[in-house]
Amino acid sequence: MSERTGVLTLRLAGPLQSWGASSRFARRTTERAPTKSGVLGLLAAAQGRERGADLSDLAALTFAVRLDQPGTRVRDYQTAHHGDTGKSMPVSERFYLSDAVFVAAVEGDESLIDALYAAVRAPTFLPFLGRRSCPPSRPIDLGVHRGGLWRALRAEPWQAAAWFQRRRARERRIALEVIADLAAADGPGDALRDQPLSFDPRHRRYGLREVHSGAVTVANPLSTARRASPPPPPLQHDPMGLLED
Template sequence: MTVLVLRLAGPLQSWGSSARFARRTTEGAPTKSGVIGMLAAALGRDRGADLSDLAELAFAVRTDQPGTRLRDFQTAHHADTDKAMPVSERFYLADAVFLAAVAGDDELIRALAAAVRAPVYLPYLGRRSCPPQGPLDLGIRNGDDPAETLRHEPWQAAPWHQQRHRRQASVPLRIHADATPADTGRAIGDALRDQPLSFDPAHRRYALRTVVSTTVEVPNPAFRPDTRPKSAQGSRVPAPRHDPAALLTPLPTQPPLDGP
């Protein structure tokens, strides 16, 4: 077995697992159904096609940059009657970066990697209005455990986000993965209804998936140690206070005006 690693980054993402009607929420990380749907589209499969081989892939996702939750209100009209539809409330993740990994049969993983590089249908991050930023494919890795693979992947956050943590040699990142029989007795996370069974628009079906969450430490490539001098007590010497008025030249003293 091999593992395909994907970088999911973009201005906006939205990964709903229980969104219905006028309120469309998003999970804090990509769902399995969302990523499997993206891979199926890259292969060129129709919505009514069999998903059993893709649904059996082991799945894990790592949060490299959590982003900011954003709420939007949208309106629409029926194309035929021009009747106004209810205002919908939609949620997105702005400026987020995730690593997703799927593991399975070598031939299938190679086909998925090729499809992601040259997709039949353009991929999007949960919704059609959310295109990815940059290439998705980070390559194929040896192994059969996507969560273990993500433990050793370099930090993929944006450079400006890495710079915010430049005083940390490593950063803690959260991994959410499929629960396995080996996880018996460990802390089990939420059960999400994002195990895809069918994407057929007439009868979409999803099963529950149990998720295990762990935290890993990943090296920070932007790490810069604090080189400010230390005081005798070992604490850092505070930076000198900035006083812009110190650069101003005082006006010369004017002699008093003579009276009348």
């Protein structure tokens, strides 16, 4: 990347989220964290891009997500009928993440990052967390950072709900897992098919990307832990001092 880069951080929080990377037919699964294709789709929608628009500039962004509050995996069943015949369609099994909070970050050219930040603050199409039925519960824009993706993830305060933070009240600092593009991390990685090539509904295409799991440490604002006070210095007592002239 060039020296003139920026990092956009997004808070992804809501009652339900669903980030599929390998859903097929009537079974719609979710990954345990937001996918690159899902977040880039959110950014493309915020800019008002058509589904068949070129995605090469967005796909080139380096992506990472911090797991601030992993949430709980839940399952739902949905039924539907054909509108013209009334015939029942197959039962659809869908999975979601409940009460999850993530911080997603994308790094790239400074001008593109600034344009994306302006778009999420005044989106053309409203954002959703993986599916249209999953709106965010809070504004998603956190800000733009300089100095690299990992530095931005360390700088962003812990975004978990207060009740979740209180569960870790005895800890002054919290280690949070980060799933990042391998290009932004060191060490071996895993393959995930969520590199968007086209959002065209007639022929959606996704490529493989390599991801790496790491961690950053952030402060717990609700910590009740205190540093132990240093012991007072020993008294300098001389029992013979009063007898001296």
